[in-house]
Amino acid sequence: MSTATRTAPARTDRPAPGAAPVAVRHVLSRIGRYVFLCAVLGFFALPLLWLATAPFDETPTITASLPRFTLDNFRALLDNPYALSSLLNSVYLAAGTAVLVVTFAALAAYALSRVRVPGRDALLYGLLLLSSIVTGTATMVPLFELAFRLNLIDSRLGVILILSGGLLPAAIFILKDFMDATPTSYEESARVFGASPLQIMRHIVVPVVRPGLATVGVWAVANVWGNFLVPFLLLRGPEKAPAAVIMYTLYTEGGQADLRLLSTFSLLYSLPVALMFVFVSSRYGFRFHGGIKR
C-alpha cells in the first residue's frame, strides 16, 4: 500500500514515464511487497510457534522459546485419563458425521441433479441460506431443548445427527455441482443394459464423482473435528467429550494448567487435520473450484 502513495507524485509529474522512474518504482514496489509478505508471515506464524516448541521442551512455559529437546512430555498424555479417549471420541464423531453427510448428500444431490423436482433451485438456495444463518449459536436454545425431548442429551448420536443436519445443505449444494458436471451418457448406456438406479449410482456415479465425495468428506471431518459448541452443549461429563471440549477444560479448570499435557495434547489433536490438509492439498490442490468460485 505504501508504494502507491510513494509513486503517486511520479505519475502526476510524468504522464508518460521514462525508463528510470519506472525502474525505481518497480524496485520500490518489489521491496514493499516483500516487506508486506514477511510481515504477514510473521503475523501468522507467531501464535503457532508455541505449538511447535513447547511439546518438546523439558520445562515448557507459556513463552515460545528454543526447547531443550525431550519427548518425556508425551508421557503426560498417558497419565491423563481423558486425553487419549477424547481423541477417539473425536474420531467417532467425525467419522459418523462424515459418513452420514456424504451418503445422504450424495443421494439427495443425485436426485436433484437428474430429476426435475419442482422448485428444486429455490429449495436448494433456501436451505443453503438457512444453514448459513441458522448456525449453532443462534439456535442453541431450541437445539438443546430438542435434544432434551428426543433423549439425545449426553448422546454421541445426538451430536452426530445435529452436526449432520447443519452440514447437509452445503454438502448437497457442493455435490450437486459435481453431479451436474458429469455427463449422463454412461448412465444412459448402463440403463440400456438393464442396470437398476441403485446399481447405476454405486458402479457409475460414485466412481465418477469420487473427488467431490472426498472433498465433502474431508470438509465434514474438518468441521466436526474442530467443533466445540455442539458437543459442549450436549455432552455431560468428560467420558464422552471429544478433544475440542477436553482441550478447553484442560486450560480453564483446576487452577494452574499442566503445560506438558496441554502442549502435547494440542499437538496431537491438531496433527490429524494438519496432515489431512497436506494430503488434500498435495493431491487435489487447495483451491476453490465449482460452487464458490463464481
Added chain:
Amino acid sequence: MAPVTSPPDQAVKGRRRATGAAPDAAGLGRARATGFLVPGMVLILLFLVVPAAWTIYLGVTNYRLTGLAAANPEVVGLDNYTRALTDERFRSSLVLTLQFVLGSAVIGQAGLGFAIAYALRDRRGPLRRLVEGFVLLSWILPSSVVAFLWIALLDRDGGTLNALLGIPGTAWLLDHPMLSIIVFNTWRGTAFSMMLYAAALENVPRSHLETARLAGAGTWQQLRDVVFPRIRGHVLTNLLLISLWTFNDFAPFLITAGGPEQRSEILPVYVYKVALSGGELGFGAAISFVMLLINLVIALVYLRMLGRRKETA
C-alpha cells in the same frame, strides 16, 4: 423465501453447463428420486428447520431451565423482546458484535485476505507456498487449540508477544479484550478470503493490468478501475459469508469468555450465558431470534447488491 433465493439462482444459471440439466438419465423416476431425497431432508428438517421455528415459539414464552417455569412455561407475548430492547447489556452486546464483524471480518479478513492474494498474484514457488501454508494452518487448526495459542501469546507475564515487544505486564486480554478478539478472528479467518480472492484475481486478464500500468496508473487506480469491477461479485459473496460466520462465531468465548465485565461479550456469548448458564431459555431464544433476523438482513442486503450487479451487467 422466494425473493431471497432468486438472485443467486440467476447468478449461477450463466455458469451451468448445458449437459447439467439432462433429465433423468438413470431412469430414476419421481418416486425413487423422492426416496433418495428423504433421508437428507429429514435430518435437515429436524435439526435445522425445526430449531429455527422453535426459536420463534420459545422467544414468546418465559421458559426456564429449572424452577416453576420449567414445568409450565407460559406465553408472555413480546415481553422478552421489549425486555431485550431496553436491556443495557443486550444493546452493548449488539454494538460489540457489530464492531467485531466490521473490524475482524469486513476490514480484517477481507482486507488482509485481498492484500495477500494481490501480493501473491503472479508469484509461484516457495514464498507463496510458505505464506499460504501458514495462513491456511491458522484456519484449519481446531478452535480450542488456537484459542489457547492466543491466550499464551497474549499472556500478561510470560506471553511471547510481550517478550518480543519488551513490554512485560501488558494485559492485552484484560485491557483490550475487543481488540484482542478482533485481531484473533482476523488471524483465524483470513485464509478463506485469501483463497477466494486468489481465485477471483485469476479472472482479471493480465493484459488489462499491463495496459493500465503502461498508461501510468498507480496501484490504487489499477485496483479501482481494473481489478475491482471484475471481482465485484466475489467481493460481495465473500463479505456475505464471512459476515455471517463472524456474526455467529463462538470462538471468542474460548479466549475471553465475554469478560472482563462483559466488555467482549458478543451476542453468541451473551445468548449462551443468559440461556444456558443463566437458565433463561425463553429470553435467550428471543435474543437468538433477533440474531436470526439480523442474519437475514445481512444476507438480504448483500444479495440485493449482488442482484443489482447482475442487472447492470
